[in-house]
Amino acid sequence: MIRYLRLWRQFVVLALVRQAEYRLNFLVSVGVGFAQLALAVLTFLLLYRFTNDVAGWSRAQVLLLLGIYRIVEGLLSLQIAPNLRAIDEAIRRGDMDFLLLRPVSSQFLVSLRLLSPAELVNVLIGIALTICAGNLAGVRWGAGNIAEALAYGLCGLVLLYAVWFLIVTCAFWLVQVETLHELFVTVSLTAQYPVDFFRGDVRTFLTFVVPVAFATTFPTKALLGTVQSRLLPIGLVLAGTALLATHLFWGYAVRHYSSASS
Amino acid sequence: MKARALGRLTAMNVMLTLEYRAAVSVFILNSVARPVISLLIWLTVSDQGVRLPYGRGQLVTYYVVLGVVSMLTATWLDETLPQHIRLGGLSPWLLRPAPYVFYYISENLGQKLVNLSTLLPLVLVVAFAFRADLRLPTSPLPWLIFAASLPLAMAIRFLLELVLCSLAFWVEDVEGVLALQSVLGAFLAGQYIPLALFPPSLSGFLDAQPFRYTLSFPLEVLMGTLSAGALASGFAWASGYCLVLWCCCRLPWRSGLRAYSATGA
Amino acid sequence: MTAIDVSDLGKTYRYHHKDPGLRGSLSSLFRRQTLEKCAVVGVSFAVEAGAVVGFLGPNGAGKTTTLKMLCGLLYPSHGAAQVLGFTPSRREPAFLRQISLVMGQKAMLWWDLPAMETLLLHKEMYSIPSGQFRQTVDDLAELLDVGPLLRVQVRKLSLGERMKMELLTALVHRPAVLFLDEPTIGLDVVSQQRVRDFLRQLNREQGTTILLTSHYMADIEALCPRVLLIDQGRLHFDGSLATLVERAAPPKLLSAVFARPVPDAAIAAALNGLPLQPTDDPLRIRVAVPREQTAAVAERLLHAGRLADLSIEDVPVEAIIRGIFSETATGGGLQ
Numbered sequence: 001m002i003r004y005l006r007l008w009r010q011f012v013v014l015a016l017v018r019q020a021e022y023r024l025n026f027l028v029s030v031g032v033g034f035a036q037l038a039l040a041v042l043t044f045l046l047l048y049r050f051t052n053d054v055a056g057w058s059r060a061q062v063l064l065l066l067g068i069y070r071i072v073e074g075l076l077s078l079q080i081a082p083n084l085r086a087i088d089e090a091i092r093r094g095d096m097d098f099l100l101l102r103p104v105s106s107q108f109l110v111s112l113r114l115l116s117p118a119e120l121v122n123v124l125i126g127i128a129l130t131i132c133a134g135n136l137a138g139v140r141w142g143a144g145n146i147a148e149a150l151a152y153g154l155c156g157l158v159l160l161y162a163v164w165f166l167i168v169t170c171a172f173w174l175v176q177v178e179t180l181h182e183l184f185v186t187v188s189l190t191a192q193y194p195v196d197f198f199r200g201d202v203r204t205f206l207t208f209v210v211p212v213a214f215a216t217t218f219p220t221k222a223l224l225g226t227v228q229s230r231l232l233p234i235g236l237v238l239a240g241t242a243l244l245a246t247h248l249f250w251g252y253a254v255r256h257y258s259s260a261s262s
Numbered sequence: 263m264k265a266r267a268l269g270r271l272t273a274m275n276v277m278l279t280l281e282y283r284a285a286v287s288v289f290i291l292n293s294v295a296r297p298v299i300s301l302l303i304w305l306t307v308s309d310q311g312v313r314l315p316y317g318r319g320q321l322v323t324y325y326v327v328l329g330v331v332s333m334l335t336a337t338w339l340d341e342t343l344p345q346h347i348r349l350g351g352l353s354p355w356l357l358r359p360a361p362y363v364f365y366y367i368s369e370n371l372g373q374k375l376v377n378l379s380t381l382l383p384l385v386l387v388v389a390f391a392f393r394a395d396l397r398l399p400t401s402p403l404p405w406l407i408f409a410a411s412l413p414l415a416m417a418i419r420f421l422l423e424l425v426l427c428s429l430a431f432w433v434e435d436v437e438g439v440l441a442l443q444s445v446l447g448a449f450l451a452g453q454y455i456p457l458a459l460f461p462p463s464l465s466g467f468l469d470a471q472p473f474r475y476t477l478s479f480p481l482e483v484l485m486g487t488l489s490a491g492a493l494a495s496g497f498a499w500a501s502g503y504c505l506v507l508w509c510c511c512r513l514p515w516r517s518g519l520r521a522y523s524a525t526g527a
Numbered sequence: 528m529t530a531i532d533v534s535d536l537g538k539t540y541r542y543h544h545k546d547p548g549l550r551g552s553l554s555s556l557f558r559r560q561t562l563e564k565c566a567v568v569g570v571s572f573a574v575e576a577g578a579v580v581g582f583l584g585p586n587g588a589g590k591t592t593t594l595k596m597l598c599g600l601l602y603p604s605h606g607a608a609q610v611l612g613f614t615p616s617r618r619e620p621a622f623l624r625q626i627s628l629v630m631g632q633k634a635m636l637w638w639d640l641p642a643m644e645t646l647l648l649h650k651e652m653y654s655i656p657s658g659q660f661r662q663t664v665d666d667l668a669e670l671l672d673v674g675p676l677l678r679v680q681v682r683k684l685s686l687g688e689r690m691k692m693e694l695l696t697a698l699v700h701r702p703a704v705l706f707l708d709e710p711t712i713g714l715d716v717v718s719q720q721r722v723r724d725f726l727r728q729l730n731r732e733q734g735t736t737i738l739l740t741s742h743y744m745a746d747i748e749a750l751c752p753r754v755l756l757i758d759q760g761r762l763h764f765d766g767s768l769a770t771l772v773e774r775a776a777p778p779k780l781l782s783a784v785f786a787r788p789v790p791d792a793a794i795a796a797a798l799n800g801l802p803l804q805p806t807d808d809p810l811r812i813r814v815a816v817p818r819e820q821t822a823a824v825a826e827r828l829l830h831a832g833r834l835a836d837l838s839i840e841d842v843p844v845e846a847i848i849r850g851i852f853s854e855t856a857t858g859g860g861l862q
Contacts, residue, residue, distance in 0.1 A: 007651045014637065014644055021639055028438040035445050039454070046455055047303070051312040097600050098635040101628055103620035104652050186295045197306050255602055 007104065008112060015115035029118035033074070037125060040066055040192055055196040060137035062194065065220040067133050069192050070126025072153060072160075072215045076188075078119035080161050083111050085181055088171035091257075100254060107250045111165065139223050148232070149219040155235035156215025160188060162242030163210055165250075172253040184210075191216045211238065268368050290380040294329045294388055300454060301325035301392075315458045322395040323485055324456050330385055331480050332453060333377055335415040339366060339423040340440035344430040352522065363424070370420070397485070404486060407493065411480040414500040419476045421507035422447075428511070431518030452478035458487070472507075475500040529609075530704060530736045531574035531597065536606035537760075538567045538592050566592040568760040569606060574738065576703070579730050581751030582740040585852050589760040590740035591708050597738070598628050598706055611703060624653055627702040629693050631709035636681045642692040643677045646699055653700035660699070667695045671725055687718030694725065698735075705729075707739035711746055723749045744845045758852055768844070775851055777842045778815040781824065785810045789832035797827035810835075815842070 019026055044066065048059040057065075087110060090096045099109050134141070164184050171177040191212035195203045207213040214235050221227035304321050308314055316324065343366060346352045352362060389396055399405060426443060430436040448454065450473035457468045457478045468474060479496050482488050488496065541563055567589040574580050582590040595601040597608055599615035599622070608615055613622035629635075636645045650660045668674040671691040676684060681692065690710065697705065707726075711719040727750060729735050741747060747754055747768060754771055756764035764771055788809060801824070804813040816824050821839060828834065 003651070003654060007648075010648050010651050014640060014648065017640055017644060018637075024435050024438070028435070028441070031438065032441055032445070035442065039445065039449060042449075043455060046459060046461075047307065049461065050314055051307060051310065054307055054310065094630070094633045095635075097595070097628070097630070097633070100600055100618065101598060101623055101626075102652050103623040183291055183295075186299075189296070190299055193303060197303050199302065199306075202302065257600075257602075 004104075004108060007108075011113050012115060015117055019117045026118040029116065030121045033119070033122035033125070037066075037070060037122075037129070040069075055194065057194050057196065058137065060133055061220070061224065063133035064130060064137050064139070064223065065194055065216055066192060067126050067128075067130030068149075068153070068219050068223075069216045070129060071123050072126075072157060072191065072219075073188075074119050074123035074126055075157060076160060078116050078123065079112065080164065082114035082116045084164055084168045086114060087168050088177040091171055096257070100257075106254065107247060110250075111161070134223060137224065140225070145223050145225055148227070149222040151232060152214055152218040152222055152227070152235060155232075155239045156211060156213075156219070158239040159211040159214055159235075159242050162239075162246050165246045169246075169249050169253045172257055188212055188215075194220070208238070211235075214238075268364055290333075290377055290384055293333050293377075293381060294384045297325040297328040297332075298388060304459075316456060319395045319397040320485055320487070321456075322392045323397045324481055326385065326389050326392060326396060327398075327481055327484060328453070328477070329388075330378075330381060331412070331415070331477055333381055334374060334412060335419050335476050335480075336374070337370060337419045337423045338373065339370075339420070339427050340437065340444065342366075342369070343424075343427040344436045344440070347427070347430040347518075347522070348434075366424075367420075399484065399486060404484060408480055408484045411475075411483050411497070411500065414497070414504055415476045415480055417504045418472055418500065418507060419447075421504065421511055422472070425507060425510050425514060428514035428518050431514070431521055447473045447476070450474070451476045452481070456481075470499065472503045475503060528576045529573050530576040530578070530611055531572075531738070532609040533573065533593075533597070534571050534607045535569045536567060536571070536593065536596055536608050537565070537569045537604050538589075538596060538601060539604045540564045540566055565760055567596070570755075570757070570760075570762045571606075572755060572762065572765055574736060576736050577730070577734045578753065579726075579737040579751050580739075580753045580755060581747040582738070582755050582757055583742070583744075583747050583848065584740075584757035585742060588757045590757050592760075593757065594628075594706050594708055594738065594740055598626060599623070600628075624700065625703045626706065627697040627700070627704070628706045629697045629708070629710055631690070631707075631712035634681070634689065634693060636689070636692055636696060638682050639680055641678045641680055642696065645681075645696055646677070649696060649699055655700055663699050663701060664695070667698055670728065671695055671721075687714050687721070690714060690718065690722060691725075694722070698729070701733070702735065704736045704738065707737065709741055710739060711741065711743055719743075719745065720749075726750055744843075744848060748844060756848075756851070763851070771851075772844060772847055775847050776818065777847045777850070778817050779821045780813065780840045780842055781816050781821065781828075782811070782813050782836075782838045782840070783828050783834055784808075784836040785812075786833040786835045793831045794828075797831040798824060799827070 041063070044059065044062055047054065048062075052058065054062070087096075090099065090110070096110075100106050102109060139145075167180050167184055168177060170180065174180070187210045190198070190206055195206050195213040195217045198206060203213075214231075218227055218231060218235070301321060304314070304316075304325075305318065308318055308321065314321070342351075422443070423440065426440055427436060429439065433439075450457075450468070450471055452474070457465075457474060460468055475496070479500065483493065483496075541561055570589075570593060582593065584590045592601060596603050597610055597615055599618040602616050611622065611625055613619055615622065636642055637648075646660075646664060649655070650657075655663070664677070665674075668677060671694065673688060673691050673695065676688055676692065681689060684692065694710075710726075711722055714722065723746065726737060726739075730737055737750075739746065739750065752767060754764065754766065754768050755762060756771065764774070794803070794812060798814060799820075801814050801816060801820075804815065806813055814824075825837065825839065828837070
């Protein structure tokens, strides 16, 4: 366990060293993140020009959710996205061979070895927005609801990782996975909105199939004190099961892997 | 001869795209999914009884057709051209008898042909799901005018990206500029929210700016929300932008190519 | 002690066939023809600990596939392999800690970082104690003469330097078995020599079992007392290089330069039916002569005319091997 933590720390160091090389890239990442946030805020402002309440959510509450979305999305882009996007290229180029040869869990390596430090800025912006909007929405900041929100958020992150990972593992069989990434990213865009904005069947889909609800809606509701407490154990069980599923599927995929010709 | 070359290049690009069969269908799914998400949000608002500039019918029509038009006018130059310029990928095309820009046009058309073949069935599925509210013109004239607005839309987007890509001859990182243009342009074109839903004080500016003609204008034509006068002035603006952009293209490309060949990339 | 034990190991790949042209692309959307390729038919051999063995074979022979099955990267279609007492395809951490793979055409080093960073990563992955790590890095860096390059970005190194870094990185955890796939490919002659010298020294001093594949004859000649000849997925020969050459019974190359032109008939008589190889110079002849006839033909040539120069050489090993491969390709073999 400690070994894996030390290994992860080394990944962080490598990522920082690399990021220092690509300063312009850093600025572009931050710029794009900023632009996307501005776009989302503008969208909501336009939406709320016509009404003060959409599906029971006020403007301040929706901006609070947006802040949380920024944090979650930032964390995904920081740690998960660079790795999952690199899997199919690693397979094509044959780098996967080396990853499978190390005496360390290959799923761990393949999921966590790359980081995008620039995204940390987006996470911080998200935190700032969360605090501002939270105050506007009348959130009573306390250890209880913050911890609850964090728990939901963690479930959501793990679930999103699992779904994305399962999709991407198909890279062992499909030629091009680039657009599968886009499909996942598109669906996870719905995390910007409260699931209550969607119809019943879509809401169920977004809670249990691609669980964006756990990633943003439930943490927001936890902070606001309006979440149903039975959802948390469900979320934890789902997260655990999903993680197990990734482990099993990855093992299966690797067994059928025929590495790129020399 | 040039037409044949273009035809052959397009066919080859179609083949390349078909190779990745799973990928094609998923990309298309994507172009349909995003507008549907936006539509669902606006319908939720509308169903609450809120009065919007667009009724249910118009919202549905707008977002259902959005995917097709957006795809037809799309450009992917930013994925390949700056890199080609930087790393010398332009060279083989400079040696061939057909103008280099043919490669990029054919690549564009090839991709679109394939995308369209998988996009249309999906759009039909979505259209069927929302058929109760879909309001498409029944007479041929609006469709013809709509068809006429599409080439202008395609040209504006293509030329704009061509101009920006030419910066790659002198600037190291053009991708950032292109990304910004892409995000901003999409917003101003009505990709996420119909321009009619923006604050009325901005309508003058929004109607005149070039991005409107890459997406929103064709959709407005189809939805029948434009008067004859508005149609005429719209086409005038669109053609004007095409001309201006085409002129803007020539100088940077000519001098850029000269510099490119001089350094022997 | 046997380090590697292989018994009837085989691997078959499945791939798709596509007709050319647009119609082919369209039809492949609906129906794909799946074909099988047998990369390795069934090989059996054993390697003692501390041995250096070379896999020789043309491209596509199955060398790399066999190697990858021994590393555990590929799941064999049939047969069994044991490396250091482990079944490679199970890829147990205890097994992976004791082996290492270097591929000439693929790099394991992180491209835009100095090699030292990747080494530190390996230190964590293989749980190497700090003291041992420092010592090993210093020793290897000195042997390979790359000390000052450890802190230079890998992409700024030359191909030869990069290869040495790859070797260093692969050996930092002191594996018992080292697998090398085309390690000298693309390197200049000097670098190739250095790499071979290093590997020889490594084997001598550390007792590392080395298994390498190559289609460069020079690698095999310099390093491997034992050669496994693989072609079309089958093992055609297992033994020393000298035995291989002997079995192939290659001819000798005879080259003679006459002082004055000699009539063709006289030459033909001396050669007794052996075909001449074409030469630019009318005074020079070249001919491949079966070993047993060499002395007789040479004597007859001496009597055919006045010789200015006569040389008798061995056919280069390269050509011998090529000859064997073309024979195995047509279904022939070694006698």
